[in-house]
Amino acid sequence: xxxxxxxxxxxxxxxxxxxxxxxxxxxxxxxxxxxxxxxxxxxxxxxxxxx
Amino acid sequence: xxxxxxxxxxxxxxxxxxxxxxxxxxxxxxxxxxxxxxxxxxxxxxxxxxxxxxxxxxxxxxxxxxxxxxxxxxxxxxxxxxxxxxxxxxxxxxxxxxxxxxxxxxxxxxxxxxxxxxxxxxxxxxxxxxxxxxxxxxxxxxxxxxxxxxxxxxxxxxxxxxxxxxxxxxxxxxxxxxxxxx
Numbered sequence: 127x128x129x130x131x132x133x134x135x136x137x138x139x140x141x142x143x144x145x146x147x148x149x150x151x152x153x154x155x156x157x158x159x160x161x162x163x164x165x166x167x168x169x170x171x172x173x174x175x176x177x
Numbered sequence: 178x179x180x181x182x183x184x185x186x187x188x189x190x191x192x193x194x195x196x197x198x199x200x201x202x203x204x205x206x207x208x209x210x211x212x213x214x215x216x217x218x219x220x221x222x223x224x225x226x227x228x229x230x231x232x233x234x235x236x237x238x239x240x241x242x243x244x245x246x247x248x249x250x251x252x253x254x255x256x257x258x259x260x261x262x263x264x265x266x267x268x269x270x271x272x273x274x275x276x277x278x279x280x281x282x283x284x285x286x287x288x289x290x291x292x293x294x295x296x297x298x299x300x301x302x303x304x305x306x307x308x309x310x311x312x313x314x315x316x317x318x319x320x321x322x323x324x325x326x327x328x329x330x331x332x333x334x335x336x337x338x339x340x341x342x343x344x345x346x347x348x349x350x351x352x353x354x355x356x357x358x359x
Contacts, residue, residue, distance in 0.1 A: 127345050128218050132334035135225045139327050142229075142236040150233055154226070154246050158253060161222050165257050167346065168215045 131160050181306035184239050188231040189322050191296065195228045196322075198289055199329050202282060206336070211274050212351040216261045218337055220286040223254020225330055227293050232326065235319055239306050244297045251297070255290035258283045 138153040199221060206213055213221075230247030234240070261283040265272040272281045280288075315323075341347050342355030 128215070128222075128341060128347060129334045129338040131222055132225075132330055132337060135222060135229070136327060136330045136334065138226075138229050139232050139323070139330065142233050150229070151242070151246075154229060154250075157222075157226060158249065161219060161226065161253055164215070164346070165219050165253075165260075168219070168349070169260060 127160075127164060131157065131164065134160060179306075180304060181239070184300070184304050184306045185235065187300065188234045188239075189318060191231040191293075192228050192235075192322050192326050195224050195289075195293075196326050196329055198285075199224060199333070201277075203329075203332065203336070205274075205277060205282065209275060212340060212353070213337075214273055214351065215347040215349065216257055217273075217282065218333075218347065219257045220254055220261075220283060221333055223250055223257055224286070224289065225326075225333075226250030227254060227290070228326065230297075232323060235323065236315070239304060241301065241307055244301055248294055248297050251290045251293040255287060255294070258287040258290060262287055 134153065134157045138150060138157055141150045141153050144150070202213070202217070202221060205211055227247045227250035229250065230243040230245070233243040233246070237243075261273070265281070265283075274282060277285065337347070339354045339356045340351055342357075344355060348355075
């Protein structure tokens with residue numbers, strides 16, 4: 127999963143050269159969502175969810 | 178030197194600074210034989226996400242939305258590093274890994290993310306070159322900067338694949354490179 131997110135980051139960097147105007151923004155949000163999802167996964171065991 | 182050229186130069190400096198921090202973390206990983214934890218890896222991703230704004234500024238010209246991307250990336254990274262700082266904030270907790278220059282890497286990462294947000298704010302206040310067109314052709318320095326940054330991302334992808342092996346996620350306290358049967 128982590129390696130795939132790094133590849134997404136590489137795609138985001140490469141997308142700066144793309145002719146498609148919105149591609150970097152789409153890739154940015156997809157990557158950010160993946161990072162946040164993985165962060166929540168690693169944090170979920172200690173979150174005060176019972177509150 | 179006009180505002181657009183200064184902005185272009187600062188964006189290079191910004192990427193090179195983040196690349197330097199990432200290379201430093203890589204150096205500690207391999208020279209001190211430390212295994213980065215999942216949160217450490219996520220902080221590296223946050224730095225790369227924050228740097229994507231500067232990459233876009235260099236290639237596509239300076240735009241406020243690119244700084245927005247950098248700030249959002251830095252906020253995500255700051256949340257992750259702040260979380261790790263809080264995990265080890267209790268007295269007598271040795272923290273994760275060895276300190277570098279007096280502080281642990283996740284504490285340094287938090288400082289880096291705060292500095293990124295601060296620099297983006299200052300850039301937004303003082304830069305007068307918004308909407309300026311990107312250079313028609315990237316110079317050697319730009320190509321070298323972007324190439325180095327892409328290489329660091331690729332190297333991190335390979336290193337984390339070696340650490341995780343064919344598992345979906347890294348263990349909480351990694352102690353080997355699982356791809357090699359550790």
